[in-house]
Amino acid sequence: MQLASTGSVPEGRPAGRPVSRQVLADHVYEELLASLMDGRLEPGAAVSIDGTARELDVSPTPVREALARLEHTGMVRRVALKGYRVAPVFTQEDFAELMEARLAIEPVNARLACARLTPNHLKELEQAVVDLKDAPRGPSFAEFRGYLEADERFHRLIAEQTGNQFMVAAYAALGGQIQRFRLFGGVGITDADHAIAEHQAVLDALASGDPQKAEAAMAEHVRKVRGRAIADAPAD
Amino acid sequence: MQLASTGSVPEGRPAGRPVSRQVLADHVYEELLASLMDGRLEPGAAVSIDGTARELDVSPTPVREALARLEHTGMVRRVALKGYRVAPVFTQEDFAELMEARLAIEPVNARLACARLTPNHLKELEQAVVDLKDAPRGPSFAEFRGYLEADERFHRLIAEQTGNQFMVAAYAALGGQIQRFRLFGGVGITDADHAIAEHQAVLDALASGDPQKAEAAMAEHVRKVRGRAIADAPAD
DNA sequence: TCCACCCCAGTCCTATAGGATCTGAACATG
DNA sequence: CATGTTCAGATCCTATAGGACTGGGGTGGA
Incomplete structure (x- = not known):
């Protein structure tokens, strides 16, 4: 879960290889999931690709991939050319x-x-x-x-x-x-x-x-x- | 499933605009799915993002999104930083x-x-x-x-x-x-x-x-x- | 013969740029 | 006041470029 800051690897370690190089899209995925679980993203709210990218300080590409993965969990719904929205509340x-x-x-x-x-x-x-x-x-x-x-x-x-x-x-x-x-x-x-x-x-x-x-x-x-x-x- | 016949649209339509603007990633998704179903992609084979992009004459971005969606169907498996592979055969x-x-x-x-x-x-x-x-x-x-x-x-x-x-x-x-x-x-x-x-x-x-x-x-x-x-x- | 090293092509991953479309507000007009 | 128009910003979507890593093949030395 916690991602190692990639820059701060001490020089002593043999091949400078970070403990586990993490894909940025995975991080974005976890972050969005937490926001959804915590209720910070309310049902029905739009999830802007560009906006999320700015907020997490990454480019839209990993956000796009993370959302594509989230879609099949049912947490967010996608409409082509319209973007993603948080799935509606349970009845x-x-x-x-x-x-x-x-x-x-x-x-x-x-x-x-x-x-x-x-x-x-x-x-x-x-x-x-x-x-x-x-x-x-x-x-x-x-x-x-x-x-x-x-x-x-x-x-x-x-x-x-x-x-x-x-x-x-x-x-x-x-x-x-x-x-x-x-x-x-x-x-x-x-x-x-x-x-x-x-x-x-x-x-x-x-x-x-x-x-x-x-x-x-x-x-x-x-x-x-x-x-x-x-x-x-x-x-x- | 069947596409609505476009014939009923009056000619007055300002030329160029396709009836249903399709997102490229959807097309790539369908194409990959067909390849998997038809057996053109053998189990265990690597599915290169760049290679698929070249083959379908698109950029890697939509391919990446299509593969992210395919992953959760179980047809392909992803290893971070290593790419996608077709899921192994059934035992x-x-x-x-x-x-x-x-x-x-x-x-x-x-x-x-x-x-x-x-x-x-x-x-x-x-x-x-x-x-x-x-x-x-x-x-x-x-x-x-x-x-x-x-x-x-x-x-x-x-x-x-x-x-x-x-x-x-x-x-x-x-x-x-x-x-x-x-x-x-x-x-x-x-x-x-x-x-x-x-x-x-x-x-x-x-x-x-x-x-x-x-x-x-x-x-x-x-x-x-x-x-x-x-x-x-x-x-x- | 065998091993270490280097180079290079391929690949994944991310950032950036630009085109097309949509939204919403300000503005003009009847 | 109601309605239509315009325009700027936001957004989605795709292409392109470049950094980082991997794996294989070739070269030089033991």
């Missing part, structure tokens, strides 16, 4: 659709992951749950960012542990959006205690080695998230 | 993983689509099956290209008819790859008769209006595709 319908999709994919992931779970994998999952418990849950986004990160990591790890690249791809097609639904209504994290308990239940089911139980636990978790989020959502 | 394991993922997603799509199927949608699906039957199935790729297109269209229509943007996204995350698995082994289309019958069965189940039947028919179709493809695959 209740959008949220319901997302949960339906998660319900189709994630329990299967849990079942598959359970069948080939290693102690090492289990350790990573346990760490994610611990991080979830320890994460601060203040009202501002910066404060519960760690919580969201741990949440997303837990689910992503399960997808990766299926060993199935396509299940990972399918999950990733949703993942970018999963973060954003939290912003809808701006209610923040109100269900942390329930969510942590459910994550623990999924973890226990996985540890038990019974794929059926793991699948059921994950399905229940997703259903409950849906139920709570709809209940918490502003009447609008 | 039997890759194929098994793909089918597992389809089995998780597509039957759900069939169930959801069944619940909100309109006569208009049904018509489109019927057309896809008709096209599948009529498509030539010669040995070369150019000859069975129409067959693959109709096959993909049938499944994509069902995903779209769920009305769930995330299910479409999840399907699309697999779709680009779905086309490519046909190339593994280069056995061509050997199961057209069976596949057509199964598509017809899925269509009938959808038309019956019973979501359970639709889900089951799709699941059976995917399972049978897997079974046939593994049987047909070269011993290797």
Whole structure:
């Protein structure tokens, strides 16, 4: 994440080769992603190529490439010859659709992951749950960012542990959006205690080695998230 | 897909301006996609930015943007500072993983689509099956290209008819790859008769209006595709 | 014969420049 | 006051140029 200042490489090092020469477009990508996650870029707002380039003090070329990559995550939309705009906010319908999709994919992931779970994998999952418990849950986004990160990591790890690249791809097609639904209504994290308990239940089911139980636990978790989020959502 | 015929535009049009001004990067994208589908670009081959630019007689900038978009389809892989390469061929394991993922997603799509199927949608699906039957199935790729297109269209229509943007996204995350698995082994289309019958069965189940039947028919179709493809695959 | 070094072509990556188009505001006109 | 026009700025899009690195081939020396 942090990029090494390319100029300050000490002379002592053998071949002057920077630790990891980073492509500028990658940096721009990360920067835009952070702006989107933090809500600094509001939904519907235009993302000017030239403007972003000036702001980040780079040329438009890497910005263009970064936006092209961002487009397929669903965070921004592109209209030819018109530019890019931040994707619109989630509606209740959008949220319901997302949960339906998660319900189709994630329990299967849990079942598959359970069948080939290693102690090492289990350790990573346990760490994610611990991080979830320890994460601060203040009202501002910066404060519960760690919580969201741990949440997303837990689910992503399960997808990766299926060993199935396509299940990972399918999950990733949703993942970018999963973060954003939290912003809808701006209610923040109100269900942390329930969510942590459910994550623990999924973890226990996985540890038990019974794929059926793991699948059921994950399905229940997703259903409950849906139920709570709809209940918490502003009447609008 | 089909371009609107431009004939109806009155002659008064101030000369020169094409009906739909196309961004060059879009053209490059389509061109590269066709090369990948047709097998002109072999798996593992390097895709040089400058070289492609020279070949298509454009500057590297649009090529770079087109490749950035292609990357997330899984057709090409990028290594920072090293360039792009065509994704490697499918192995039997890759194929098994793909089918597992389809089995998780597509039957759900069939169930959801069944619940909100309109006569208009049904018509489109019927057309896809008709096209599948009529498509030539010669040995070369150019000859069975129409067959693959109709096959993909049938499944994509069902995903779209769920009305769930995330299910479409999840399907699309697999779709680009779905086309490519046909190339593994280069056995061509050997199961057209069976596949057509199964598509017809899925269509009938959808038309019956019973979501359970639709889900089951799709699941059976995917399972049978897997079974046939593994049987047909070269011993290797 | 084998190894070290150098040169060079190819490539990726970024910056810069310029053309075409769109937007919006100021201005003129009925 | 309403409407059409003009013009300047912003923006998108593409081409071109140059820096930095990589890999291969040739040359000279051990």
